[in-house]
Amino acid sequence: MIRILFVCHGNICRSPMAEFVLKDLVKNRGLEENYEIASAATSREEIGNPVYPPARRKLAEHGIDCQGHHARQMTRYDYSYYDWIICMDHANVRNASRITGGDPGNKIRLLLDFAGRPGREVADPWYTGDFEAAWRDVLEGCLGLLRKEANREEGDGAPAGRSDRA
Numbered sequence: 001m002i003r004i005l006f007v008c009h010g011n012i013c014r015s016p017m018a019e020f021v022l023k024d025l026v027k028n029r030g031l032e033e034n035y036e037i038a039s040a041a042t043s044r045e046e047i048g049n050p051v052y053p054p055a056r057r058k059l060a061e062h063g064i065d066c067q068g069h070h071a072r073q074m075t076r077y078d079y080s081y082y083d084w085i086i087c088m089d090h091a092n093v094r095n096a097s098r099i100t101g102g103d104p105g106n107k108i109r110l111l112l113d114f115a116g117r118p119g120r121e122v123a124d125p126w127y128t129g130d131f132e133a134a135w136r137d138v139l140e141g142c143l144g145l146l147r148k149e150a151n152r153e154e155g156d157g158a159p160a161g162r163s164d165r166a
Helices: 014-028 053-061 076-081 090-100 111-115 131-154
Strands: 002-008 035-041 084-087 108-110
Touching (some): 002 076, 002 090, 014 035, 014 053, 014 131, 053 131, 076 090, 084 090, 090 108, 108 111, 111 131
Parallel strands (some): 002 035, 002 084, 084 108
């Protein structure tokens, strides 16, 4: 089981988009039993709120339902539980590292690192209003993450981030 936590500032736009996009990709490939996917915020500002309406509409345009999501803040425990903590931008990486007390396992990453665009941030539609750009970035990053995991499974079979799991 590969456990992935997507992280953004409020957990109402980019990180839930990534959560539900990856869940959809995994489901369409028949890999649901191999993944546990969630999302969280680094802030407390939106705790309990659903996915932001324009993000919800963008997902719905692609046939993806995000009903039932409520923003939550990540915790220190998330670091030990998840194999990957995948952030949308550099501020999220810093804040996630602060929340978790560091990143000794090198599992806090930017989403677009998996798309071959290291250091690039996912476009933030909260400020730009451009949910299409965020969609493209999220989809590209999630597809790259799936490719990385598929390659890892073909290799030694160890899940990403955790070589100690069977």
